[in-house]
Amino acid sequence: MPYAPSTVNQEQSRANEGPEAVRAAVGRARDAAPAWDALGHRERGARLLRWRRVMARRMDEIVALLESEAGKVRADALVELAAAFEHLGWAARHAGPVLRRRTVRSGPLMFHQRSTVEYRPYGVVGVIGPWNYPVHTPLGSVSYALAAGNAVVLKPSEHTPGTGRWLAETFAEAVPDMPVLGVVTGDGGTGAALCGAGVDKVAFTGSPGTGARVLAACAPSLTPVLLELGGKDALVVAGDADVEAAVEAALWGGCANAGQSCAGIERVYVAEGVYERFLDRITLRAPEITGGPGGDYGRMTVPAQLDVVRRHIDDALARGARAVVGGPGSVVPPYVTGPVVLADVPEDADAVREETFGPVLVVNRVRDAEEGVARANASAYGLGGAVFARRGGVRLAREMRTGMVSVNDALAFTAVGALPFGGRGRSGFGRIHGADGLREFAAPQAVTRRRFAPPLAIQTFARGPRDLARFERLLRRRGY
Secondary structure (H helix, E strand, C coil): CCCCCCCCCHHHHCCCCCHHHHHHHHHHHHHHHHHHHHCHHHHHHHHHHHHHHHHHHCHHHHHHHHHHHCCCCHHHHHHHHHHHHHHHHHHHHHHHHHHCCEEECCCHHHCCEEEEEEEEECCEEEEECCCCCCCHHHHHHHHHHHHCCCEEEEECCCCCHHHHHHHHHHHHHHCCCCCCEEECCCCHHHHHHHHCCCCCEEEEECCHHHHHHHHHHHCCCCCCEEEECCCCEEEEECCCCCHHHHHHHHHHHHHHHHHCCCCCEEEEEEEHHHHHHHHHHHHHHHHHCCECCCCCECCCCCCHHHHHHHHHHHHHHHCCCEEEECCHHHEECCEECCCEEEECCCCCCHHHHCCCCCCEEEEEEECCHHHHHHHHHCCCEECCEEEECCCCHHHHHHHCCCCCCEECCCCHHHHCCCCCECCEECCEECCECHHHHHHHCEEEEEEEEECCCCCCCCCCCCCCHHHHHHHHHHHHHHCC
16 A cells, blocks of 8 residues: 555645745744754754664655655666665765865955855755656755755655655654754645745756746746756767667666656767667667566656657657657557667657657767767757767767766766756756755855954055055056
8 A cells, every 4th residue: 555644644745735835834944944054064964864764764655655656666766765865865974064164265465364155054945846756856955955054845746745745754753853844735836836935045856848937936036046957868879889888878878767867868879880789789678678567667657748758759750760669659658668769860850859758769870979979969958968988988978068977877977976966058057966066055155354454454445645555566566
């Protein structure tokens, strides 16, 4: 029987909470935030690690929720939890070293001042989470925001509200005296209410279209926004690549979690010297991977996504592409029954230009890896990517206009706590994870403290002509 949060019934868990309820949740978070901030980095970190232990102890509950709400197979749920636990632990342990006050050089002109900078929490952060990774992705914002000293109000996807409630419930068990993680449930109306409820920053994960609406909703109040949006990530296979490893990475990157990964592989550009070998190998290997009951990946979480998958396949075939594995018949609601591999897809096809968000791989021939990188960069998206090459892989990776790249692997960067995650272009802006992710949820504060009177008085109206003359000579000499 699927787990249901003990503190709330299923009907309430799926309720659309309106502006009044959202404002009340933000108010509770704001009341709790000062005491949480006053704990300091070390004590907050200890409580966050306690939260992780509670979640690990109650892991069977969240696995059951991920299976029932998001349609995941157990393996995908466990992989998601492993990444979530890694990032929660990294944020808990590194917030102090990254955000604490540090001294900086004041420079020769201001050597009489002691200068410091530290990162102070915003106050209350609103987090709007997605349905594809309803634990890992919101925790990429929630755990870093909490570690930085903020309180958080989370709005999970309307498709996975129980997961959001479970996160709040386990936090309350671990930290019963500080209600700094609240949850409001509902659809886009609840998200809009959160944007207008007086939060100090909003972190959103979802589609570019919805991200634009979040940005517009936050604009009147000048509320800062972090946007982690979609992707159309490419894998580039060089002529000297390990072809078998590249095929495995392409299938994992494209089909794990039923292809419902913003940083999943959707396009593969293969150098012509190994193209036929790559295509032969993926044609043999892909049918061994199955979706559906007892399969390697689960159902599509949102039924409407099946329509997008079908449309992209049909459009590609109508433009002359070949379905070398699967095809329109693979779309059997609520599943895509196996990987769909399309070859020779025109670059203006929907399956190349738009995010498919399903287990569909476009495999196209290019002259060499450099052309593959150029085609990868031609996308309006710029989230992640991958390169396979025995030589020059890092050089090719650095040429990709994306926020993250894996060399001779796929999606490896998602589970490295120290690495920032985020994109460019239609993939959004701002970063979660790593030191950049911690700083994303804290505002830098610069402080100067005068230690003694300067020998040259310039920043005062008590200065005289002699001071100004000496200052002018200094400027000319030093080139200020």
